[in-house]
Amino acid sequence: MKEVNISDLEKKFEERIAAEIRIEPNDWMPENYRKTLIRQISQHAHSEIVGQLPEGNWVTRAPNLRRKAVLLAKIQDEAGHGLYLYSAVETLGADREETIDDLHTGKAKYSSIFNYPTLTWADIGMVGWLVDGAAIMNQVPLCRTSYGPYARAMVRVCKEESFHQRQGFEIVTTLAQGTPEQKAMAQDALDRWWWPALMMFGPSDAESKHTEQSMRWRIKRHTNDELRQMFVNATVPQAELIGLKVPDDNLTYNKEKGGYDFSDIDWDEFWQVVNGHGTCNKERIEARKKAKEEGIWVREAALAYAEKRAARRKQAS
Amino acid sequence: MSNKEWPLWEVFIRSKQGLSHKHAGSLRAADAEMAINNARDVYTRRSEGISIWVIESNKIVASDPDDADALFEPSNSKVYRHPTFYAVPDGVGHM
Ligand SMILES: [Fe+2]
Ligand SMILES: [Fe+2]
Numbered sequence: 001m002k003e004v005n006i007s008d009l010e011k012k013f014e015e016r017i018a019a020e021i022r023i024e025p026n027d028w029m030p031e032n033y034r035k036t037l038i039r040q041i042s043q044h045a046h047s048e049i050v051g052q053l054p055e056g057n058w059v060t061r062a063p064n065l066r067r068k069a070v071l072l073a074k075i076q077d078e079a080g081h082g083l084y085l086y087s088a089v090e091t092l093g094a095d096r097e098e099t100i101d102d103l104h105t106g107k108a109k110y111s112s113i114f115n116y117p118t119l120t121w122a123d124i125g126m127v128g129w130l131v132d133g134a135a136i137m138n139q140v141p142l143c144r145t146s147y148g149p150y151a152r153a154m155v156r157v158c159k160e161e162s163f164h165q166r167q168g169f170e171i172v173t174t175l176a177q178g179t180p181e182q183k184a185m186a187q188d189a190l191d192r193w194w195w196p197a198l199m200m201f202g203p204s205d206a207e208s209k210h211t212e213q214s215m216r217w218r219i220k221r222h223t224n225d226e227l228r229q230m231f232v233n234a235t236v237p238q239a240e241l242i243g244l245k246v247p248d249d250n251l252t253y254n255k256e257k258g259g260y261d262f263s264d265i266d267w268d269e270f271w272q273v274v275n276g277h278g279t280c281n282k283e284r285i286e287a288r289k290k291a292k293e294e295g296i297w298v299r300e301a302a303l304a305y306a307e308k309r310a311a312r313r314k315q316a317s
Numbered sequence: 318m319s320n321k322e323w324p325l326w327e328v329f330i331r332s333k334q335g336l337s338h339k340h341a342g343s344l345r346a347a348d349a350e351m352a353i354n355n356a357r358d359v360y361t362r363r364s365e366g367i368s369i370w371v372i373e374s375n376k377i378v379a380s381d382p383d384d385a386d387a388l389f390e391p392s393n394s395k396v397y398r399h400p401t402f403y404a405v406p407d408g409v410g411h412m
Contacts, residue, residue, distance in 0.1 A: 026382045080359050087343045090325065096345070097320040156342070160363075299347075303323060306348035 022148040025091040037147050038094045045085035046103045046110035050284050052078050054118040070167050077160045084153040091149045104289050113200050115278030122175050122189035128168015130197040136161050137231045141221035176242040191247045199270045201228040233259045325374040326352040330366035338370050
């Protein structure tokens with residue numbers, strides 16, 4: 001046995017982080033770094049998977065075949081994103097099925113945005129434009145996060161995300177240029193999705209208990225408020241371009257800071273939804289549990305079949 | 318509830334003829350055939366590959382990161398393995 005000293009290991013770890021050297025699965029890492037990553041990546045994975053549900057709601061009712069094919073392709077991408085992220089969690093020694101069970105028991109969280117219902121076709125446009133748009137804002141800096149497998153998963157995810165936002169914006173643009181009824185439908189959807197989209201970046205920096213440590217470990221590269229500001233700056237001109245009004249009377253461009261000033265977020269609503277009292281929290285978790293329970297026989301049958309075939313092959317040789 | 322999992326597989330993709338297979342990621346599958354099919358769905362949806370290798374993750378043998386110094390340090394001192402170590406008179410041109 002080699003004699004190792006924890007503080008030496010910690011020092012070496014901190015030096016690597018400072019030198020922007022990625023941490024890989026078998027490298028020594030502080031227990032808290034591991035735990036933080038397991039929490040963040042699994043929460044991210046759950047969000048990708050649960051995020052399929054509000055969109056799945058519209059697959060059979062997409063207005064035409066092109067829109068339907070696009071929506072299916074996007075939802076399939078999200079399943080892939082979930083898989084890349086669950087794989088990254090596994091490299092940290094977490095058990096995949098236990099991780100998923102934590103979602104089902106409510107121990108693990110997912111993005112609160114997916115607890116809002118998709119009431120009209122315009123909502124599918126908003127999900128792509130605003131929700132995927134906010135996700136991209138969050139995920140691009142994560143391509144440089146300090147844990148190698150997470151960063152690599154994010155590179156793949158970001159490549160695939162680029163069409164998600166565009167297809168959403170295309171849906172919204174088409175409606176905004178349509179009949180007065182269609183335009184009203186787009187505006188109504190923007191009114192409902194704008195604030196929940198801003199909440200996606202999480203609590204304000206003053207309230208966020210994990211931000212400081214995550215920034216030090218270079219898991220996060222920007223604070224929640226920085227990312228939210230970047231999103232507002234990027235999105236407001238897009239809304240103006242297509243003639244929709246962002247539902248915030250205090251929205252003004254601040255020349256000095258080179259970005260928009262906007263109203264305070266309704267944090268009561270945010271915490272209500274995070275803590276399980278949003279419109280669809282119950283429905284989302286029920287759907288996930290049902291998928292797991294009703295899929296058990298498939299997983300067992302596939303395994304039994306694989307074992308039987310392996311035994312037969314062994315006998316034949 | 319039964320939580321027995323399918324084995325974990327590592328996926329390697331050849332992006333085009335003439336290039337070697339490169340690690341793309343991992344996935345779970347009941348057997349090799351399913352691993353190939355899942356890898357196709359997950360890792361080659363945008364023409365990223367023309368050939369797939371899969372291997373069960375627990376069959377991979379890896380070097381120990383703690384041995385990295387002992388394994389890779391000695392090569393740092395052998396600069397004469399690099400062409401820039403050698404002096405070549407001006408005018409030789411490309412060599
Ligand atoms: Fe995604
Ligand atoms: Fe997406």
